[in-house]
Amino acid sequence: MEVKTSLLDNMIGVGDMVLLEPLSEDSFLDNLRKRFDHNEIYTYIGSVVISMNPYRSLPIYTPDKVEEYRNRNFYELSPHIYALADEAYRSLRDQDKDQCILITGESGAGKTEASKLVMSYVAAVCGKGQEVNKVKEQLLQSNPVLEAFGNAKTVRNDNSSRFGKYMDIEFDFKGDPLGGVISNYLLEKSRVVKQPRGERNFHIFYQLLSGASDDTLKQLKLDRDFSKYNYLSLDSAVVNGLDDAANFRTVRNAMQIVGFMEDEVQSVLELVAAVLKLGNIEFKPESRCNGTDESRIKDKNDLKEMCELLGIEQSVLERAFSYRTVEAKMEKVSTTLNVSQAYYARDALAKNLYSRLFTWLVSRINESIKAQAKTRHKVMGVLDIYGFEIFEDNSFEQFIINYCNEKLQQIFIELTLREEQEEYVREGIEWTNIEYFNNAIICDLIENNQNGILAMLDEECLRPGTVTDETFLDKLNTICAEHQHFESRLSKNSKFLTDHSLPHNCFRIQHYAGKVLYRVEGFVDKNNDLLYRDLSQAMYKANHSLIKQLFPEGNPAKVNLKRPLTAGSQFKTSVGTLMKNLQTKNPNYIRCIKPNDKKASHIFTDSLVRHQVRYLGLMENVRVRRAGYAFRQAYEPCLERYKMLCKKTWPHWRGPAREGVEVLMADLQVPAEEFSYGRSKIFIRNPRTLFFLEERRRQCLQDLATLIQKIYRGWKCRSQFLLLKQSQIVVAAWYRRFAQQKKYQNIKSATTVVQSYTRGWQARKLLRELKYQKRCEEAVTTIAAFWHGTQARRELRRLKEEARRKHAVAVIWAYWQGLKVRREYRKFFRANAGKKIYDFTIQRIMQKYFLGLKTTLPSMSPIDKNWPARPYRFLDGVHTELRRIFHLWRCKKYRGQFTEERKAVYEEKLEASEIFKDKKALYPSSVSQPFKGDYLEISKNPKYQKLNSAVDEKVLLADVVNKINRANGKGTARIFLLTKKSVVLADQKTGQVKASVPLPDVASVSVSTQSDGFFALKLKEGSASAVKGDFLLSSEHLIEIITKLHRIGVTAADREQLNIDISDEFLVQFKQDKVCVKFIQGGPKNGSGVSCKRKNNRLLEVSVPTTA
Ligand SMILES: Nc1ncnc2c1ncn2[C@@H]1O[C@H](COP(=O)(O)OP(=O)(O)OP(=O)(O)O)[C@@H](O)[C@H]1O
């Protein structure tokens, strides 16, 4: 493949430490610092990547970067973790070599981040497709879950991994991911019950309390307040830049993607909650009669809630906290626990619960991400294990962690050297031995089966008799005293007898990464990792499937009296397996370095980095790499890069690449001892030689650039000149064409102007002639007209004169004739003839008027309004007076025809009009109805005979009315009889008298102004009839009834006149209540739509159709 760029381009410092010249620790650090200051956090040592933690996000992990590094050779681009990931992935896919990526460095150096970057790179470049994407997503999402449960904030790192993780990602032959397997190593479970100052418990506790919904917390019987839980250190409970609530949601989402069922998630959270509750259980001493103290639970509430959460019987757990049963050879001995033992038991349970939950989580994730296909897989392992730790106070955990790092260093040394060696053999180059520090001796100090520290610790734990941390230290002092990497004050090695930096209860190991002082306190306990059997049995009894699974040893049916493996030996075995596994794979190293202790960007603490460079053995790594040859490169890219240095190879070399390189080297006269030819690569011994080549290349590139520039400029000027020339011809042609066109246009327009002027002149001339001709014709006409006018006027004047004369003659003649007649008849006229003629004329006129009036008189109907028009104006007064007289006479005549009865009828009508006219809307319709009085013909109808006989007086009015029910406003038909003395109401069917009211008892009558027939007979208060209350009746002949009632009052001299009240709202007395009867307009206009409703106690509403 053609190489276009190289690691060597635009280097800041040197991108590969192997090229460092001169090589010293200072120059090494300077180079790291220089690159770090320019945001170059990655540097190579050969194929090893050194990664500096930038403590800030850099824009170097974008999808563009992924594309840039995809399928490129390792040294082709500037150093990057993606280059390593790409190299590993491609050799896995294309060369079928299993890979492992070993990420080492101390806590906070960026191992976990690096492992995630590698995984995300591989996920981005490997195959795509629905199934593949699902697998990728599950693999990536396993990280947040494990980080939540296995990471915590420590003083060194806000997201420190408190467990070791090795993940095998499995690929098919095409390089598509199939699944994975995760192995976890020794979770730092002591953190569950106690955290050092400035540190936190595992993230999940804080995430659960901050991020879970109120409902979930209630279900888990938890409170959001961290301070309520003894196991949560309040110290730095909230970490800057860490959003626990949001992370909780991320974790839940990740669990769902990985494939956890909802009930599994719930169980996991219940266990987390149970651990928190467990921490709140406290004990108090209770004295027994034998003088010993026995522990009792102080407040059982937390215990109760925890038992409810896990489905454990409270009494069982309570007992397990108070007693310990020891079984040995069919014997069972039960002893009581004192308070400190109870606390020990509680914490042991919490630690076990949590660490077993964590192991379960890993196996559950493995179940989900397990590769389905049974075919052979290619495997890429990513190892992210806790970094080397040196604390002020180092305990069993640090010992184990550092042992693991020691092993990794060893495998690093072994594999690096082996690889180097193998390459030389492969390339056929002679191997020279290299000096380096081999830490196998330290590993041996720890893991040797006979006298290794771990073996002795196990021995001590299993030994009968009193075993304490001190006896363990004694043992170490006797057995390891002579070991050159072991230091202890009380060892036989007199060298340390006076070393005051070494306390009596400690021992020190000189690790490859530095000396670490371990305090022996807790070693035995932690190695034993003892959980009282009573507790595991209590847990097994839980009615909670997950808890049951976590404590299988609690099953009474499977009591195993054998001691379980110690933590140390378990760890040793798993590390051994891991190492074996790693040795079968092609290693790729990422060495993480922490630039400062402050978790700050841009700070490079020299001493800290120097220390890491030392213990990571980076200098040795460079030396090993350079011991043989500092630089190697395949022939093709080498020739491609340097071919311009020799005329024979420039610009093209036709033969094999190796020969080209040989020609090149000979031409450049590089001394033969400075390089060797391998099978596919050239090996350069000294970086100086490489830099010489690079320098020559740089110079040559400059010359080449000048040459290219010169040729380019010449070419550019020439082509520009030709272009200009071409353009000039085109422009000239266009211009000429344009000028000719313009000239032609000018001539054309001038011709048009001249032409138009000539035509205009000719036209004007013609016009002038025509106008003159027309004026002449008009002048002739005008003269002729004037002449004819003069003639006509002259003739008219003559004719008028003639007529005037004729008229004067006639007038004079008439006067003359009149004078002659008057003179002749004057003797025949008498003196008073004029007056007589006047009187005669007037008489004649009056006679004619009266006679005429006689024939044109109007009809005798008093309502006839006709009257003939007057013939003369002077008769105006007479004519009006005659009309009045005639009307009076006509009325008199009309009245004269009346019988007494009719007179009475009209009187009644008159009275009705006085009462109701313009007051009640019903009145106008009653005017044309005659007042019949007896509508029922009561005296004639035999049906009413009995009724008739019950009334002694003459019946003035008999009719059927509606009596309104006082309670509901409904009507009942009643016969209404009115006599001069009383009003009688009788049943319509039977004729039986229902009520008889003497008229004097009737105080007043109330009616509405509307067109309804309702009326209320109001009775005098205190009268006999008033007991039942007033009557509310409705009749079609309301006007007649009221008029008749009124008339009786008027005619009877001994009685007061009846009051008639006309209004739309009046009060009636119903027994005790006064009820307001209110009339409202509403309802349909036609039909009998008067309805009456009792609205409430006080209101009776009558709705009357709206009158038009
Ligand atoms: N490449 C990087 N870019 C940006 N920030 C980084 C990078 N690498 C590490 N960091 C920062 O450093 C912090 C610590 O890194 P990380 O958790 O990977 O350390 P570690 O080596 O795994 O430590 P431990 O051994 O405690 O688990 C991260 O949380 C992150 O803030």
Ligand SMILES: [Mg+2]
């Ligand atoms: Mg980590």
